[in-house]
Each structure stands twice: as structure tokens, then as C-alpha cells.
Amino acid sequence: MRKRKGKVMLLTLLIIILFTSIIVAQNQKKVKVIQKTLLSDTINVPADSLWVILRAFDKVAHWTSELEHSEGVGQAKFEGATCNKRVCLQDGKKLVEELTMFSDEKRELAYELREGAPGFVKLAKNHWRVIEISPNQSKVQMDVTIHLSKFMGFFLGGIITKTMTKKVGIVLDELKIYAETGEVSEAKKRQLNH
Numbered sequence: 001m002r003k004r005k006g007k008v009m010l011l012t013l014l015i016i017i018l019f020t021s022i023i024v025a026q027n028q029k030k031v032k033v034i035q036k037t038l039l040s041d042t043i044n045v046p047a048d049s050l051w052v053i054l055r056a057f058d059k060v061a062h063w064t065s066e067l068e069h070s071e072g073v074g075q076a077k078f079e080g081a082t083c084n085k086r087v088c089l090q091d092g093k094k095l096v097e098e099l100t101m102f103s104d105e106k107r108e109l110a111y112e113l114r115e116g117a118p119g120f121v122k123l124a125k126n127h128w129r130v131i132e133i134s135p136n137q138s139k140v141q142m143d144v145t146i147h148l149s150k151f152m153g154f155f156l157g158g159i160i161t162k163t164m165t166k167k168v169g170i171v172l173d174e175l176k177i178y179a180e181t182g183e184v185s186e187a188k189k190r191q192l193n194h
Contacts, residue, residue, distance in 0.1 A: 031122050032153025034146040034161050040139045040172040045179045047132035050140065051107040053179055054128055057099060058083045063178035064171050065187035066090065078102035085114070100125070120152035140175060142168055 043050055053063070058072025059082075067090050072083025081102040088095045095116035102109045107130035117124055127143040144164060148157060174185040184192070 030150055031147040032150055032157050034144075034148065034153075034157060034164070036144045036161065036165060036168075038142045038144065038165065038168050038172065040141075041176060042133055042137050042139055043176045043179050044137055046136055047107060047130050047138040050138045050175075050179050051104070051130045053175065054107075054130060054140065055080070055102075055104065055109065056082055057102075057109060057111070058086050060086070060171075061088060063184050063188065064174045065185060065191045066167055066171050066174075068092075068191065076102075080104040081109075086111070090116075101127070120149040120156070121146065122149060123147035140172060142172070144168060 058070060061067035061070035067088045069089040070086050072085070073087055074084030076082060076099075077084050078099060078101070081099055083099075085096055085098045088097065093116055096114045097111045098114050100110045100112055108128060110125065110127040113121070113124040124146045125144075129141045129143075131139045131141055133139055146160065146164065148160065170187075174188060177183065177185045
């Protein structure tokens with residue numbers, strides 16, 4: 001009888017330790033992290049020419065239909081940058097994004113969404129990098145990171161990842177059109193005509 005009680009107590013203790021470990025691990029990870037690296041198709045312009053378009057952080061809505069409007073605000077905190085923040089309209093909603101890194105030398109910039117995200121989005125940031133393929137060809141790499149609240153991330157993580165991947169793909173496709181032709185995409189033309 002004593003051996004059985006001892007085994008039951010040991011089993012109970014192991015279960016308590018296991019559940020405590022699970023709870024501690026869950027508390028340490030308070031967000032669901034979505035990280036995605038997306039690469040454009042080859043863009044038939046030199047890397048420096050592509051960077052001229054992308055470095056105009058405040059003018060992105062001029063060539064992509066994913067934003068209705070964008071404008072720069074605030075004194076630039078990074079040498080060469082056109083502004084500190086970008087205020088955008090997307091689907092009628094105001095978004096404020098702040099530059100967190102900018103380098104003409106490396107042809108890259110990074111920014112974080114500061115205002116306009118739903119409450120369950122704890123962090124949204126993007127890092128753009130121009131990659132030289134050959135003297136007249138380049139690509140853009142976008143590293144997107146989103147932190148969602150644990151509960152909503154569990155339910156919406158897949159949908160948000162799919163939607164974000166689709167939208168970034170559109171931005172990259174429209175950038176290719178604009179860089180290669182100097183013209184905006186058909187979707188942007190329709191948006192401008194409404």
C-alpha cells in the first residue's frame with residue numbers, strides 16, 4: 001500500500017512539474033511571431049536606379065495600389081532619408097510608419113508600424129533591401145516581422161500570413177512595373193481614376 005501511495009505521489013509531482021513547465025513556457029512567449037522573407041522577381045534596372053525609387057519612403061503610394069496615399073512627416077533622423085515617418089491611407093484607414101534604419105550605402109531601410117494596427121498586432125516591421133544581380137538587374141528583399149497577441153495569433157496567424165504575403169507580392173510586382181517602365185500598374189491607374 002505504501003509503495004502504491006509513493007508511486008501516486010511521485011506521479012502527481014511529475015504531472016505538477018510538467019504543467020508548471022508548460023505554463024511557464026507559455027508565459028514566456030506572450031506573442032505569436034510571424035516572420036517572412038519575400039524576394040521580388042528580377043527587376044531589369046540597375047540596383048542604384050531601384051534604390052532611388054525605394055529610398056523615397058514617403059512616396060510609395062505613388063506607384064503601389066496597396067496604398068491610397070502616403071506622405072512623409074517629421075525631420076529625417078537618418079542621413080539621406082526624406083522624412084522620419086510616413087502617414088498612409090490603406091483601405092480608408094490611417095497608418096503611421098516610422099523609419100528605424102536607413103542606409104544609402106547599403107541600399108536598405110527598415111520601418112515599424114506605430115499607429116493604425118488592430119489591438120492584437122503588437123509589432124509590425126519591415127526591412128527592405130536592394131540586391132544587385134548584375135549591372136542592369138536587381139531584386140528587392142523584404143523581411144516582414146509581425147507579433148500578434150497569443151490568443152488572436154492562434155486563430156488568425158495563418159490568415160494574416162497569407163494576406164500579408166499576397167499584399168507584399170502585389171507591392172513587389174507593382175514596383176517591378178514602375179521601375180522598368182516608369183508607369184504605374186493597371187491597378188494603380190484604376191485607383192487613381194476613382
